[in-house]
Amino acid sequence: MGCVQSSPRVVQKKDRPQRNGQTFPQNRPGMRDHSTEKLTKKQFFHAVTNGIRLIANPPELVPQVCVGDTAFPIVSAVFKLEEPDIADIRLPIISCSLKGNGQLACISCIDFLSQQNFQAFETTMLFKNLSHVLAGGQGTFAQTFCIGFSRNDMRNYKSSFEAMGLFIESGDFPTNLSHYSIIVLNTSYELKPEEADKLYKYVVDDGNGLIVFYNPIQESISINDFLLKFGIRFTNLINGDDGESIEIGQNYEMAKEHTFSEMSKKYITTLQSDDIGQYILDDLVTNLRIYVLAGGDENTPQLTELLETSWNYLKRTNYIKDNKLFQIVQQSIVAMLILDILQKLPLELMRPVEGYEIFPGPTGDVELKDFELDMVINTQEWTSTGLWLPAGVIAEIDIDDAPMNSFIQIGCHTEKNLTRPLPWDRWPSTIITEAIVSNKTKVGSPFGGLVYLMIDDDKDIVDYNVHVKLKGFAQAPHYVIGTDMWQKTKDIDIPWCEIETKNAIVTMPTKAAREFDIEPFATSLERLVGDVESYLAVDYKYKFRIVFDIMMEPGKHSVAYPIVFSTEDIDKLINGVKQPNRILFELLIGIAISLLQTVSIDENTKIAISNVAASAALTNEYKDFTPMMLEDIELPQLFHELWEIHTKVDKTILPRVIASFRDPNVQTTDIPEDMWISFVRNLSNIGGADFSALLSRTRPIPLSVINSLHNMPAYQI
Known part of the structure; x- marks a missing residue:
């Protein structure tokens, strides 16, 4: 909901405008009679x-x-x-x-x-x-x-x-x-x-x-x-x-069911049963979560009772078996409520949750220290601190003049994937965020995780230089290209690490990172990401973030921020920079899609262009590469037509077309069909040929548009 500050205008008493209405003596008609008996809620x-x-x-x-x-x-x-x-x-x-x-x-x-x-x-x-x-x-x-x-x-x-x-x-x-x-x-x-x-x-x-x-x-x-x-x-x-x-x-007893107190009583009673209906529990928890998230400090006793009841239910029903969490749907529903309660309880009541040892994993014998960092934080990305906070530990962050909407985040695994079949390999969410509302902010996580700073503001792209004091954190294993940071930190007993290049950050289990030579991987990844940026005519100063998550299904990925792959696909990405494969190809496509977000081109065309950009990057780095050689790849509609223009006509046409759409003086539209027409015209004008016959093989083009291009030489298919 939008929030705009306002305040009353202050004027001198002699200039104060008259109020609308009359003035009356203190005991005038229309004043409350305080002698009346106070009504009950029901009355x-x-x-x-x-x-x-x-x-x-x-x-x-x-x-x-x-x-x-x-x-x-x-x-x-x-x-x-x-x-x-x-x-x-x-x-x-x-x-x-x-x-x-x-x-x-x-x-x-x-x-x-x-x-x-x-x-x-x-x-x-x-x-x-x-x-x-x-x-x-x-x-x-x-x-x-x-x-x-x-x-x-x-x-x-x-x-x-x-x-x-x-x-x-x-x-x-x-x-x-x-x-x-x-x-x-x-x-x-x-x-x-x-x-x-x-x-x-x-x-x-x-x-x-x-x-x-x-x-x-x-x-x-x-x-x-x-x-x-x-x-x-x-x-x-x-x-x-x-x-x-x-x-x-007209029934007060039914009306009062929609209160936190009554919802809590119903939930506590329901969890005493050994045979809880999945849909009944789901509806109840869906409602109750809204009340939990809305509560304040005065609701702490209620939240504590709900948490205790929820834990008792999970333990009674054996929610952990063979290092897997949540054996039945009812347990996963209760887990979602627990996560909300943990976020609302006072920090001093925070404890490590059972299951954090499975994921993200236990913290070894590490030293908790104080750090001072000069950082640039912004509205476009999480900013890595290179630090780790163990589960159940309360730490402190000090920032003088922190920007509005600043947050400290513990953890990086955003993928919920609640539709994935049970049991799960981790809790539905392991991220904790805490607003930085004063110079000193305390933070803790029941899971532990890598530490980030972020600004939650979708309206403006702004960078802020800040001096940050972090007290009670541990240094995390961290590879930074062109430095010896990895040699200094790789043996720290912390389960997750980061590999950082000039344009990307990869988060993976530390154990996996210790098992391969990071330098050639990081160097190749940096070049490939740079090739995609160059092809799409973008000078992108922020870093793409790639996270491996045990909750993501093998072979699948999520194109958002961050880009998420399964932990089971780590080796495939590492091998992909040696010999291109589907996982590397899909990563580059995801980066291209991210770079095209603000371009006024329809989604289907963006996906096709992203595939072309990824293919162009790989052909730059690998001799004889063609996207058709990749296994298990289904290239999208329009790709073959655009790839033909790229390979047979001019490799610079598509980049120039994309650059034309970035021109702030160009009139844009949000109607997909109009976007498609504009793309066809721009492509033909910049390419110096009528490509309508080629493009219409996979997508119709209005006759009026085809006729408007008839003065150009027709591209011969």
Whole structure:
């Protein structure tokens, strides 16, 4: 969800604009009657929902989760998860918290206040009931102040507020909250720490009401920190139910099932059984994981109980056999929840997990030391530190003026491959990331792993020079081309190492790296990667990362960041730089695909070009090589046509075509067919020939495009 900071304008008292609305004495009509008896959660729920069947379903609903004991749902809706084959889940869209003497209500979308939605079905009545209860049940208009609403907002929502029985004022954050029985907060407003404290006291101590409306356009970066004090948090999901209305349940016992407390109880009870249905457990854990990840420090006792219950189940059902993990699907489902809990628990409670000895492997007798490094970190890659953190060890990283969105990462094995048949060779994930939010950040991992720094920012490509102090880490085996680093570190008893060239980093088991001569391998790999970059007309200053992972199926690979191959294919890659084979070919294709990501060419054509680039790189380095000599290779559609142009016409045509698409002045499109047409025209114009007859052998070309090329000499097939 997008987060943009804003703050109220500060003006002198004499210049302060008049608030919209009247001023009243302290004990005016419309103020809360604090003598009324406080409602229970059940009474509050029924007071709001009684007799209401349907309300509007505005777009961009962002659900909440009730993670604290004082919070409970009023209305819930159906939401979809991004993962395929996962059932829809039901989450609260209107929640309340009875905290201390007051009450808070969270609304999942500010568009409930628009006239179209507010007047639909029985939406008006529900919000009128809600404001009436929050105001202490008073019969007259409740004096209310709106924070974070523009004048245009107030014009648009005025009639809705009036229908709720609210007498509205708005403006800068009020100096005296006690003048109002209800505060309405737009999440676009960035609460200052002192303002958040005042609002909390206003509700909890003074016994007033607060309504928080989620604004999908602009969300405060601190709103969830504030709401967690009331046991509620907004999620990053959006509603998947496109119906016109949302049904309102009348059963409080069913409604409260959608709370962290009730979900936890259900999970703990379920795991006591010796016969747990796979799909029942999967649905339950899918829901529970959302609550776990949303929880705060106050949920530590709950998380600890969930973790203990989960471990007891895994041990009782013998999840480790013959150095293999998770014998049945139910165990793997529980493992996913354990990983989330471990990420949320305070660091001092962290312990090594059972199974880390299998993967990534145990740390030998190594010395933990302090290091100081001058590094360049950026938004495009993980930056290697050359260090290792053993499982269960808490270390510290110090960075003065750390860039925004900086993280320290322990581990590099990202491949989850949850569809791979059980049992597995490792836990589904062994990576731990910790945000660097202060000069000194503590970090630990239940698995251990190589240590990286990274910046999570997709918007800008930026390099940062930083001076880093790392305390309590071990040096890792590390080959750096052109240095003697490998001779100094190869015997360190750490299970994973890195081989670093000028343009690539390969991560593999240290034992495997000790068994071959790294220098010729690294030299050849560096040349081949450079050949691909040259062919695609790219001066890429970052390093490609290749990771061998036991979770990847042999013979398969993943083209992303990092590029992942199976640990069983290490020897094939090493041999591939001596005599080209499929594994080396696919690695070079993956590098080419990465370099073409931002080029406005359709995906099928990119794949074909990537195969040509990999083939061109190999023909540069290996005499008599042709891609057709490789075994078990299925060359893609369009490859043979482009390879013919490369070998029979001019080796520079495709690189020049790609360079033309990188020109920032060239108009681009995101429609695949238009991309294909543009590619055909550029290829013919730059090649000085009409290639339409050749290219149309595998993919249709519109007649209008063919006719537009008729003045060029036709390429003879």
